[in-house]
Amino acid sequence: xxxxxxxxxxxxxxxxxxTIKVDMGGQVLIYKKKVWNIFDADEKCDVERGLRYGxxxxxxxxxxxxxxxxxxxxxxxxxxxxxxxxxxxxxxDMLQVGKHPGKTNLTDIDNALNILRFLDRMPACTIMKHNNxxxxxxxxxxxxxxxxxxxxxxxxxxxxxxxxxxxxxVETAKAMVPYYFEVVCAPDFxxxxxxxxxxxxxxxxxxxxxxxxLQAYKTKRTIEFKSLMDGGLILQESxxxxxxxxxxxxxxxxxxxxxxxxxxxxxxxKEYEDMLFGWNVEAGVSSNSVIFVKDGATAAIxxxxxxxxxxxxxxxxxxxxxxxxxxxxxxxxxxYAVFKLEAAKGQRKMEDLIEIEKYTRAQKGGLKGSIAxxxxxxxxxxxxxxxxxxxxxxxxxxxxxxRDFEVIEACNESDVTMVFAGQRLFKH
Numbered sequence: 081x082x083x084x085x086x087x088x089x090x091x092x093x094x095x096x097x098x099t100i101k102v103d104m105g106g107q108v109l110i111y112k113k114k115v116w117n118i119f120d121a122d123e124k125c126d127v128e129r130g131l132r133y134g135x136x137x138x139x140x141x142x143x144x145x146x147x148x149x150x151x152x153x154x155x156x157x158x159x160x161x162x163x164x165x166x167x168x169x170x171x172x173d174m175l176q177v178g179k180h181p182g183k184t185n186l187t188d189i190d191n192a193l194n195i196l197r198f199l200d201r202m203p204a205c206t207i208m209k210h211n212n213x214x215x216x217x218x219x220x221x222x223x224x225x226x227x228x229x230x231x232x233x234x235x236x237x238x239x240x241x242x243x244x245x246x247x248x249x250v251e252t253a254k255a256m257v258p259y260y261f262e263v264v265c266a267p268d269f270x271x272x273x274x275x276x277x278x279x280x281x282x283x284x285x286x287x288x289x290x291x292x293x294l295q296a297y298k299t300k301r302t303i304e305f306k307s308l309m310d311g312g313l314i315l316q317e318s319x320x321x322x323x324x325x326x327x328x329x330x331x332x333x334x335x336x337x338x339x340x341x342x343x344x345x346x347x348x349x350k351e352y353e354d355m356l357f358g359w360n361v362e363a364g365v366s367s368n369s370v371i372f373v374k375d376g377a378t379a380a381i382x383x384x385x386x387x388x389x390x391x392x393x394x395x396x397x398x399x400x401x402x403x404x405x406x407x408x409x410x411x412x413x414x415x416y417a418v419f420k421l422e423a424a425k426g427q428r429k430m431e432d433l434i435e436i437e438k439y440t441r442a443q444k445g446g447l448k449g450s451i452a453x454x455x456x457x458x459x460x461x462x463x464x465x466x467x468x469x470x471x472x473x474x475x476x477x478x479x480x481x482x483r484d485f486e487v488i489e490a491c492n493e494s495d496v497t498m499v500f501a502g503q504r505l506f507k508h
Contacts, residue, residue, distance in 0.1 A: 091180055092133040096142035107151045109159070111144035116171050118180060132182035141183045143167060151303065156317060158303055165290055165297075166190040175274055178262075178284040185241060185284060187211055189265050191364050192243035197297045198321070198360035199245065201376075205229045206361070207261075209240040212384075216361045217377035223252040228377040230259070233402050234409060241265065245294060248273045267291035322503045323359055326352045329476065329499040336485035343488055345497045347474055351451060355476040358453035359501060367455050367506040370395050370463070372472065374450040388456065389463040396470050399445035407436045444471045455505035457481040461490040468494045478504045 100111040113130060120127040134141030145167045151158045166189045174181075188208035195206050195216060205225035206216040215232035219225030222244055230237055241263035242256065248266045253273035256264065257280070264277060265286040277285060298321055306314045322328065329352070332343040347355060358373035365371060365383050370391045372379040380402070382395030405416040412419055412432075422428040448471035457480045458464055464475060464487050475491060479500030491498045 090133075090137065091129055092137065092140045094130060094140035094142050096130075096140070100144055102149075104151055107149070109149035109151065110147050112147045114143045114145050114167065114169075116174070118171060118174070118177050129180065131186070132180040134183045143183070143186060153317065156301055158301055158317075160300070165193050165288055165294075168290070169286060169288065173287050173289075174284065175269060175287055176278055176283060176285040178280075178282045181284060184211070185263050188241035189243055189263065189286065189288075192241065192265070193291070193294065193297075195361055195364035196243060196245050196291075197294045198363070199357070200295050201357075203244070203246040205242065205244050206364075207233075207237045207240045207242050209236050212366055213361060213364055213378065213381060214240060215378055215381075218357065219376075221251070222246050222249060223255050226252055226255055228375075230255075231406050232378045233381070233398070234259075235402065235405055235415070237261070245291065248277075250276060253277050319363075319503075319505075323356070323501055326356065329355060329501060330479075332475075332479060332484070332488050332491070332498040332500050334479070334484035334488065336482075339485075341485040341488045343498050344492045345495055347497045347499065351474040351497060354451040355453070355474060355499060358451050359476055359505075362453045362455050363505050363507070365455065365507065367508055369507075370452060370454045370467075372399065372447055372450040372452055372467070372470075374446070379446050379450050388454065388458055389460070389466055392452070392463045392466045396445065396447065396466065399447050399470070400440055401445075403443065403445040404436055404440045407439065408433075411436075447471050449473055451476060454478075455507070457484070457504075458487045459483060461486040464490045464496075464498075468496055472496065474498065476501060478502060480504075 096113060098113050102109040115128050115130045117126045117128050131141045131143055133139055146159055150160055166186050188211055191211050192206045192208045195213060196204055202218050202220060203222045203225045204218050206213045207229050214236035215229035217225050217228030219228055238260055239262050242261050244266040247268040249270045250272040253276035257276050261283060263284045263286060265288060267289055268287060274285060277283060302318045304316050304318055331346060334341050354373050357376055358371060361378060362371055365381060368385050368391055369383045371381045372395060380395040380399035382391040385391035385394060408416040408419045419428055420433060423430045423433045450472050451474045452467040452472045454477040457478050459481050460483055473496055475498040479502060
């Protein structure tokens, strides 16, 4: 057991080259391996090191920063911008190093930025875990954005990476400090906020000032590389941003056997806002996924399932579980699972547990009035039926199924609105 614990503390030496040159038909990209001079408590001096390790402690890894070059493919220009984000973090940006950063810390930050670059309405926050959001939200203040994102899934947020679009102030730091996170990242931190968060000595506090220009990355494209097990590569252009506003969302409509099927009710202004918010968050969720959003915050996130109705059911199950946990934790200061166990042993009032479970069912796990967001079309109406059963009032999905007519009928039967985005958001 001691050996297992120790493996998470080590820093794995890598054998990757200092530079990489990629030549694509004469267009050359130059990458430099990222290393930092970070104080090592055991060595009692600064030590030059790259990533802590890869996805697991027995996987050496390296991160590279693009330092020169550009590629033009057709009318798309890749890397045609100044400044950098996760790959350009320096020692100065690490306001507190905490544990030496590893691959998952930096890729969590990167995918958070991939979501946040589209959330430009007000302060926004997303909490990442295993490269997926477990909560994302707008807020009138930075602290409110954190609270809304955090309470979507307090359980999953444990040990996550919290990323903000605005400066972390003392109020936000005080809201975060009772809970354990691996990373907190923002464009800036108030001095007092840093003092509060340093309660956690292993917490990585990372400042990325270039996040102030995050909106400039909305339309920027990259090339995505995937290595195959036989050494082959698949390259693809990153997905263009098609949905920019409500005018890009089309009321659901299809033709089946010569008959036109249309959605009867148009979205309200609030529903449009949540649809756009949800679509932007969904772009950063691993497929096959369905998420629920409400009032500019995620209410439940279902990820990585193989069937569409299954992922809706998982998201619903999570919504109920997390909602009960939130109610118990706020009222009694312990997780729902602990409270339930103690109630069974007679250490807590069973009536309190019954009341919270009853309230959760009445609120349908916080899903009443929510928007269901799907990264792919619904092949059958069962997925939408499962969402409608929980009080969803609107759906946004790509459209394009042969049974779109069924899904439209399901929505019309319950006065639920639905729009087609005309774009699939698979992310693997």
